[in-house]
Amino acid sequence: MSGRSRAGGWPYPGSALTSQVVRVDVLVVGAGLAGLHTARRLAERDLSVLVVERRRSLTAGIRTTGIFVRRTLDDFSLPDHLLGPGIRDVLLYPPSRRSPIRLTSDRDEYRVADMAAVYEHARRAAEVAGVRVMLGVRYAGASHDSPATHLLIGAEPVSARFLIGADGARSRVARDLGLDVNRRFLVGAELVHPVASGRNTPAFHCVLDPRVAPGYLAWVIDDGRHAHVGVAGYPSVMRAGVRHLLDAFAADAPGRTAPAGPIERRGGPIPVGGVLRRLASPAGLLVGDAAGAVSPLTAGGLDPCLRLSELAASVTADFLRTGDQHELRRYDGGGLRSHFSGRLLLRRAYAAVRSPGAAEAAVALLRNRAGRAMAARVLFGDRSFPDVTTHPVPVGRNSGT
Known part of the structure; x- marks a missing residue:
């Protein structure tokens, strides 16, 4: 993909798309743990996945304690x-x-954890699974094509069947998809x-x-x-x-x-504020901090990040395979919130x-x-979030590799 700068006439929503459009099944915005884990699990289900991250290095701008x-x-x-x-x-x-x-x-x-190393580890594992990860690329919105063409700064536009927002607590993707936002x-x-x-x-x-x-x-x-x-x-x-x-x-x-x-x-x-109520639409869904997947009492986010990412990957893959919008009901934030109503009160x-x-x-x-x-x-024993696994799930590769 050849780079384009904003000054060089990068197309924005509503403008003509003059560049070659790259086509993938899923575009993931954000290469934190939620985005990389979701992307890898989707690639393991034989979907083509592109991850874009505005940071030029995953070791920069770390926010979590780990x-x-x-x-x-x-x-x-x-x-x-x-x-x-x-x-x-x-x-x-x-x-x-x-x-x-x-x-x-x-x-x-x-x-x-050494989170810089964890992120790099997760990136390598995603790439081994077939995910393409692009750093230094900023998500700039979507056109009204169907499936939508998502516009990026620093890369060619991408036509994706599904968009996943893993772009942090103040998610741009959530607003573009018309989903709930953290308040x-x-x-x-x-x-x-x-x-x-x-x-x-x-x-x-x-x-x-x-x-x-x-x-x-x-x-x-x-x-x-x-x-x-x-x-x-x-x-x-x-x-x-x-x-x-x-x-x-x-x-x-x-x-x-x-x-x-x-x-x-x-x-x-x-x-x-807890997991957001409206997390998914036929155009995409949210994971990680973008989804509010943080314990409302302890503010811990790594455990719910991984659990919700597992569920998101399963729901996305089944929806894209069948086209049945009923699959998206499994990713209902209202139902997930019932698991931690007491902690919201606390x-x-x-x-x-x-x-x-x-x-x-x-x-x-x-x-x-x-x-x-x-x-x-x-x-x-913070059990704010539901179990979505029945056996140990590798994060990146298996432990110790």
Whole structure:
């Protein structure tokens, strides 16, 4: 495909298409974990798939912490060499930072991945399956052809039978398809740095303090290799700005460890309104953050990203094979939302905790047996999303390759 710049007369929706049109079954916009996993699963079903990503490198602009929970590790075969040591201890702090609640599991509950390497691994696996991945290509909309011709900046236009939006929390594809869009967000920021090995026992430190993270929490997760120090909250209440709050928190965060190498900054919006109700149409569907596939309470997105991608690939393949629009009903966001209605209520309740005193009281309620059991259920068993697999599914290639 030859490149074209906008200044060079790239055709936009409604203009004449003067370039050669590339034809594929499915165009996936976004080469994050959701987009690449969905694309690979479609290619394995003998569909022609093109993935476009506006970033020129998958190692740039990473936004996720990369925390994989036990459910994901159990149900998906992630490459073991790209995962850090297991973490079993969670310490939950009130705003005073005194007397944290320690929760300890008898199993590894979290492992932090090298996400840059995970993305590259997923890209290679998708390409092995037959997916074409193009970086540095921006999606610019669609014409009114049937099937639609999707216009790209940096490549020839693509005529696709189906369009999949994996383009993040503020999805352009969702708007073009007339599907629902995310409206409730947290904004997060994080510092990541290597630490001296053997200095600390791997642990996940969580601080509930609305002065630092209004409506969410601040965290330090140290697996003995890297430390991730972060904050997140509702932007409308973060008067000082998320970066200022992050730097202030990092200066005296619990469990912090001095950097043993360069510091990386990450950040971005986190949709917490739950899976969107209208996720699919005969023209396309949404996956990942674009679909709101993030736990509304814990804001974890990697597990639902993979689960929803599995379902999306199955629904898309069956719909394109049969042409039966009833297949799309399996991808109904309204039905999926029923799995986490309780967590949506807890999200609203926690968002109402605006003072340090109220946060201290909320943590105090968790110190008894019932409170600790509820906290452990959330932190060690987030079952917000449905199981769509019955055996381990490889993410990229099989584990360890």
